[in-house]
Amino acid sequence: MGKKVLIAYATNRGNAKAVAEKLGAKIPGSQVVNIAETEADALKEYDYLILGTSSIGRGEMLKPWKDKIEDVAALDFSGKTVALFGLGNQAYHADTFAEGVSHIYDALKGKVTIEGATSTDGYKYDTSKSVVDNKFVGLILDQDAEADKADVRIDAWLKTLSI
Numbered sequence: 402m403g404k405k406v407l408i409a410y411a412t413n414r415g416n417a418k419a420v421a422e423k424l425g426a427k428i429p430g431s432q433v434v435n436i437a438e439t440e441a442d443a444l445k446e447y448d449y450l451i452l453g454t455s456s457i458g459r460g461e462m463l464k465p466w467k468d469k470i471e472d473v474a475a476l477d478f479s480g481k482t483v484a485l486f487g488l489g490n491q492a493y494h495a496d497t498f499a500e501g502v503s504h505i506y507d508a509l510k511g512k513v514t515i516e517g518a519t520s521t522d523g524y525k526y527d528t529s530k531s532v533v534d535n536k537f538v539g540l541i542l543d544q545d546a547e548a549d550k551a552d553v554r555i556d557a558w559l560k561t562l563s564i
């Protein structure tokens with residue numbers, strides 16, 4: 402049996418939901434949930450957690466993640482692995498590009514293995530807190546301007562994960 406994989410997203414207008422569902426379709430047997438409708442405790446049942454959010458405000462994560470992140474960070478992560486995905490808009494939010502997911506990263510770093518960092522090559526932005534040690538902390542997508550690049554980026558990313 403492979404790992405039990407959960408994909409948990411927050412979305413404002415549906416882009417992150419669509420990405421989560423795309424990931425789910427590419428990971429056989431995985432479950433996809435909206436974190437707004439999920440208790441943090443439900444994450445306990447899974448070995449591999451793919452957590453994602455779009456960005457709102459000035460580089461913030463969406464409210465459902467803000468509401469749950471403390472409870473999620475308090476879980477026992479023994480034996481678990483996390484991978485992250487974040488959405489943003491490079492052209493309109495170049496100085497806070499895809500920073501929403503950086504807050505999930507900050508809450509979980511040091512508590513659990515986070516894998517799936519990606520190269521910043523091919524993106525055009527000024528600054529992003531989602532860049533740590535010169536790499537994005539996870540899969541980063543701009544569905545506003547580069548939705549056509551999503552499939553290639555997703556497929557390349559999935560190959561790097563220990564699912």
Ligand SMILES: Cc1cc2nc3c(=O)[nH]c(=O)nc-3n(C[C@H](O)[C@H](O)[C@H](O)COP(=O)(O)O)c2cc1C
Nearest residue numbers: 412413414415416417455456460489490494498499
């Ligand atoms: C009010 C507002 C604020 C935003 N702030 C940011 C931001 O700080 N950084 C960023 O990269 N994208 C930002 N975005 C872009 C969204 O993250 C992007 O459009 C994303 O694809 C939306 O996904 P969703 O439909 O799942 O919420 C913002 C969008 C809106 C509407």
